[in-house]
Amino acid sequence: MASAYSETVKVFKAFCDENRLKILEQLRTGEKCACKLLDDLHITQPTLSHHMKILCDADIVQGRKEGKWVHYSLNHAGAKRAKKLLEEQVTLEFSGEKDEKCFDK
Numbered sequence: 001m002a003s004a005y006s007e008t009v010k011v012f013k014a015f016c017d018e019n020r021l022k023i024l025e026q027l028r029t030g031e032k033c034a035c036k037l038l039d040d041l042h043i044t045q046p047t048l049s050h051h052m053k054i055l056c057d058a059d060i061v062q063g064r065k066e067g068k069w070v071h072y073s074l075n076h077a078g079a080k081r082a083k084k085l086l087e088e089q090v091t092l093e094f095s096g097e098k099d100e101k102c103f104d105k
Contacts, residue, residue, distance in 0.1 A: 008089070011082045014058035019043060020051050024074070027061065031073040058082070 003009075014020055022041055026032055038048055052072060055061035059078030063070040 008085050010054075010058045011060070011085050014055050014060050014082075017051065017054075019047070020055060023048075023051060023055065023072075024060070027072060027074045031064075031071050033066075034070045034072065037072065 015024075019041060023037060026037060026040060034045075034048060034052070038045060041048070043051075052061065052063065052070075055072075056063060059075050060082055061072050061078075062075040063072050065071075
């Protein structure tokens with residue numbers, strides 16, 4: 001059984017690397033061919049593939065194959081879901097219960 005947090009972990013993992021943040025910055029201006037990302041980021045093709053797999057698995061980025069290259073773009077539905085997950089993690093919830101004090105026994 002998958003953890004209840006596994007999808008959230010996938011999304012946050014996608015944002016936890018400098019190269020992936022640079023890729024997302026590039027994609028904010030529109031779809032980019034993998035060849036363009038490679039040139040701009042000065043990384044190897046296997047490294048780019050690794051990062052794109054993480055971003056695509058998190059549904060933040062989507063790929064479209066054209067010839068021998070893949071063209072990547074932001075997945076707006078996935079980005080919206082990522083925002084919602086972050087908001088859920090940092091929103092205070094009032095349970096109505098009293099906070100019990102901890103005492104050393």
